[in-house]
Amino acid sequence: MLTQLTLDQLRILASIVDEGSFSAAGRRLGRVQSAISHAVRNLEEANGVTLFDRSSRRPELTAEGRVLVEQARRVLAQVDTYERMAGAMAAGLEPQLTIAIDPFVPTPAVIDLLAGLRQAFPDIAVTLYTEGIGAAERRIVSGSAIIGICALNPFAPVTVQAFRIGSIDMVPVAAKGHPLAGKAAPLEPEDLAEHVQLVLTDPLESTGPNFNVVSPTVWRFVDIGRRLDFLLGGFGWGFMPHYLVREHIAAGRLFKLALSDANVLLGAIDVSVIHDRSRTPGRAAQWLLTKMREPDWHETFAYSLPKSADAKL
Amino acid sequence: MLTQLTLDQLRILASIVDEGSFSAAGRRLGRVQSAISHAVRNLEEANGVTLFDRSSRRPELTAEGRVLVEQARRVLAQVDTYERMAGAMAAGLEPQLTIAIDPFVPTPAVIDLLAGLRQAFPDIAVTLYTEGIGAAERRIVSGSAIIGICALNPFAPVTVQAFRIGSIDMVPVAAKGHPLAGKAAPLEPEDLAEHVQLVLTDPLESTGPNFNVVSPTVWRFVDIGRRLDFLLGGFGWGFMPHYLVREHIAAGRLFKLALSDANVLLGAIDVSVIHDRSRTPGRAAQWLLTKMREPDWHETFAYSLPKSADAKL
DNA sequence: TAATTTCGATCAATAATATCGATTATGGAG
DNA sequence: CTCCATAATCGATATTATTGATCGAAATTA
Known part of the structure; x- marks a missing residue:
């Protein structure tokens, strides 16, 4: 003793x-x-x-x-x-559930999801990663996370099993004082070319191609919050998830830009839940996957975003 | 087993x-x-x-x-x-230290004090009572608290040992829209008589005499925060600790009333630390008492209040 | 008041189990 | 391959927890 x-x-x-x-x-x-x-x-x-x-x-x-x-x-x-x-x-429950989430995925839906998980499996240890864009998928591929909630990379390995759970409207915005903010007519590529575009980037593949990159001059950000600060500061224009800038647009701090169709590559980002087909998810992971495939939960996810009619405005 | x-x-x-x-x-x-x-x-x-x-x-x-x-x-x-x-x-440390504080005692000084206590005695269990006015002294007398920080009642039993640690400036105030708020000349008792005075009261002795009671019509409050809400709502006038209404006066939501000398019974409340002479304080209680008697700590206490020059303004 | 019940302390006997010491098997470094 | 450190195994022993019986004190009941 x-x-x-x-x-x-x-x-x-x-x-x-x-x-x-x-x-x-x-x-x-x-x-x-x-x-x-x-x-x-x-x-x-x-x-x-x-x-x-x-x-x-x-x-x-x-x-x-x-x-x-x-x-x-x-x-x-x-x-x-x-x-x-x-x-x-x-009894077979996985000891640890690691979830990786892309930064633009809205928090309320995730919180709701994890609250349900906590009720079903009160004692499971959960680790939640939110890093730069692209990091979630990389963690699934490397095996350091079991479940990812992220935008699906079209070049993802075949072992990545994906299921679309919703989409996030993206809007081009600029701050109140920004030269682009005033222009009402549809903006052509040449209008944008003279202004800096603020882009969210994968921290590990900063040289690689990014979607929705229109301007030739680009500032790259890993942290979406920091990028929002720069947008608000009038440093440039960029695409933002609509739910994140909704308040700022309503308050007149940010203006939605009316781009011509030639510029709009992606009006929305599809969000998927992904996991590695080659490793069997544990009971709690299975629970999460099942839950996220329910139509009910898709509504919860959509509800945490502004209505699409709203986004078009 | x-x-x-x-x-x-x-x-x-x-x-x-x-x-x-x-x-x-x-x-x-x-x-x-x-x-x-x-x-x-x-x-x-x-x-x-x-x-x-x-x-x-x-x-x-x-x-x-x-x-x-x-x-x-x-x-x-x-x-x-x-x-x-x-x-x-x-080793002789008291298992539990119970401290009772009157509601008008400013929090920052107490927090500072208890942070020091926690450093000196990391594992002692502390209970902090903040109730109606007068309750702290009653807890000392009844033995349900060891140390009190409160206004000393002149009729306190002789077993209550008190040490003055500072004073809190009291100012008469009324809300922006209140009839008394406009008057610049010193207010006489007859001016006040027609208006309701909001008074902080001892919840157990609501019929007894209160200090600083001037108006014949009195509303009594146990909770100082609630009373502040009513003052701000324009329900009457009353004395408030200056540090609590400083911001409101600066913002123009409350006005300091200029009472004639005949009305001002107490411009400040003396705050004392008290304990029961008949029960020996434990090591942690002793530490607190010693600390509060240091001139340094009196400065800390005073610093958590507006400067007196300010209060006169 | 007297009898009865309930309670906690004590103690010796016993059951349970933690620890030791010696031995064997195994993986990794040189 | 050999050597070293390590973990598993096992019987013997020391330690500890638990039991069951008994005692005196305090509350409850008749």
């Missing part, structure tokens, strides 16, 4: 407080009273703290005891979690 | 991960290697989860093991807290 203190002692302590007496605790735990008495004595001697005042009929917690029982319960709660986690794993 | 799982097993698990091998963990814990091996086997069998992959030279955690080690460490951290708390109590 490494230490004096044992879990059994703490469990017994908690039971005594719950039941009101040593004997009753013994009955509940299936031990004789003397065993309880002995355990309490050991616990008290382990730390040199008297836990119960036995002078009256029923044992009463001392001031020290009152505080330590609470701490004992915290210990037991953590132990309980350990055992539930271990039990779930023994 | 009530359960299969023991603290020793978890401790051993953590040590193995720290040291990198069963043998090394045994050396650190003063056990032979076979004891470690046995303990791990028991832990694995208790939950039916394999924690280590032993196929290579050094044991490697399985995916399940990685997650469970983290949980084991959480358990051990709670146990450690239990032991430190118990140890502190055995």
